[in-house]
Amino acid sequence: MAENIVVGAGLAGLVAAINLRRDGREVVVLDKESRVGGSPVFHPSAGGTPVDFEALERYIDLDLSPGKVGPAVAPIKRCGAVVYGQVVPVDMAAISGHLFERGPRSTSIDSYLYGLALEEGVRFEFGRAVWSNDDIAKMPPDTIIATGLNFEGFDATRTPYLTSFHFLARQTIPASDDNHVMIYHGRYTRDYAYTSSMNGMQMAHVFQRDPIGGDTLKAFEEQMYRTEGIEFDSWEHFTFPVPAASRRNPRLFAGDKILAGTLAGCMESYMFFGMHGALVSGKIAALAVRDKSVALAEFELATSSFAPAYFLKKLTRPVPHALHKRQLKLALPMLSTSPRAGRVMMVAMPGWKNCER
Numbered sequence: 001m002a003e004n005i006v007v008g009a010g011l012a013g014l015v016a017a018i019n020l021r022r023d024g025r026e027v028v029v030l031d032k033e034s035r036v037g038g039s040p041v042f043h044p045s046a047g048g049t050p051v052d053f054e055a056l057e058r059y060i061d062l063d064l065s066p067g068k069v070g071p072a073v074a075p076i077k078r079c080g081a082v083v084y085g086q087v088v089p090v091d092m093a094a095i096s097g098h099l100f101e102r103g104p105r106s107t108s109i110d111s112y113l114y115g116l117a118l119e120e121g122v123r124f125e126f127g128r129a130v131w132s133n134d135d136i137a138k139m140p141p142d143t144i145i146a147t148g149l150n151f152e153g154f155d156a157t158r159t160p161y162l163t164s165f166h167f168l169a170r171q172t173i174p175a176s177d178d179n180h181v182m183i184y185h186g187r188y189t190r191d192y193a194y195t196s197s198m199n200g201m202q203m204a205h206v207f208q209r210d211p212i213g214g215d216t217l218k219a220f221e222e223q224m225y226r227t228e229g230i231e232f233d234s235w236e237h238f239t240f241p242v243p244a245a246s247r248r249n250p251r252l253f254a255g256d257k258i259l260a261g262t263l264a265g266c267m268e269s270y271m272f273f274g275m276h277g278a279l280v281s282g283k284i285a286a287l288a289v290r291d292k293s294v295a296l297a298e299f300e301l302a303t304s305s306f307a308p309a310y311f312l313k314k315l316t317r318p319v320p321h322a323l324h325k326r327q328l329k330l331a332l333p334m335l336s337t338s339p340r341a342g343r344v345m346m347v348a349m350p351g352w353k354n355c356e357r
């Protein structure tokens with residue numbers, strides 16, 4: 001039997017590969033890096049997201065219980081938001097907020113899924129970059145492309161995107177179970193910034209959908225130091241594409257190829273939560289190899305909130321900082337106290353509705 005090709009050994013690609021193997025197919029995963037864990041510029045990292053594990057594991061058919069994933073995933077213990085200098089407590093329990101370790105370390109979700117994929121008999125070829133539309137065109141039908149937040153994948157599949165601009169820093173800290181996230185809103189970004197820590201790693205990330213300068217970083221650094229006393233020695237500056245709403249996005253198919261993960265538009269477009277959608281979309285991509293119309297219906301449900309969330313973000317972006325501050329001061333306490341407000345955020349996550357059924 002010919003091997004099914006999956007390009008990208010990230011969240012979506014690994015879930016797709018495991019599910020294809022379980023369908024009795026031969027699978028090879030190609031990744032441009034020399035090992036699992038994605039780009040060394042992006043990871044290791046500690047990313048936060050709402051996630052209902054029981055529902056998610058039922059849907060993607062993988063055991064994500066703490067006894068299995070170990071320290072790769074953990075509930076957020078301490079969370080708050082800094083709204084233009086003022087700290088507002090946020091209760092993540094209302095939205096089941098969790099942290100995922102991403103990257104090549106043995107304690108990451110990538111390593112956990114990679115281990116599962118090897119057990120299932122998936123074959124991997126690392127150091128295999130797919131750069132262009134020509135490369136993709138030469139691949140057999142039903143190849144799954146899941147290259148994540150990289151320009152080449154978006155360009156090669158002609159998927160519309162916006163460029164986002166980032167500063168990221170990380171450092172090791174004494175290991176503890178004080179998993180934390182602090183979200184920052186202020187004049188330094190039109191989107192947001194955060195600090196997070198888990199598994200003896202601490203990081204800070206500030207970004208927006210407009211170019212971002214050194215002054216911005218300095219203002220965020222000062223706020224972070226005043227609030228949490230955290231400092232970093234050095235910062236990485238980079239850009240990456242984020243899906244833009246259009247006729248060609250979100251989409252499951254690009255010609256006779258199948259898209260998965262962020263490249264398929266499975267990223268929530270308000271806060272940029274992408275991990276939940278990527279995991280769900282891996283399952284849908286594998287299903288698309290077996291049954292295109294069932295997979296398409298699942299995909300449409302998974303991404304039904306993408307366009308509304310995208311346009312809401314577009315609408316609210318130009319609001320002056322003073323109004324933004326007032327909105328946040330109203331909205332954030334609601335998120336902590338009202339299950340309804342939490343639910344609005346959760347159903348905006350790609351794949352959440354699929355898992356809920």
Ligand SMILES: Cc1cc2nc3c(=O)[nH]c(=O)nc-3n(C[C@H](O)[C@H](O)[C@H](O)COP(=O)(O)OP(=O)(O)OC[C@H]3O[C@@H](n4cnc5c(N)ncnc54)[C@H](O)[C@@H]3O)c2cc1C
Binds near residue numbers: 030032038043131152
């Ligand atoms: C710094 C950072 C912080 C983030 N924080 C959060 C967060 O807090 N919460 C959240 O929900 N989401 C967060 N995200 C988004 C989330 O990580 C992504 O949406 C999610 O990982 C997408 O999954 P994926 O499977 O599509 O791609 P990835 O998991 O990124 O996997 C893509 C894989 O494809 C490989 N690849 C790339 N290009 C090629 C190529 N040309 N040829 C072959 N292989 C290739 C990569 O090496 C990688 O292994 C963050 C992203 C970044 C970069």
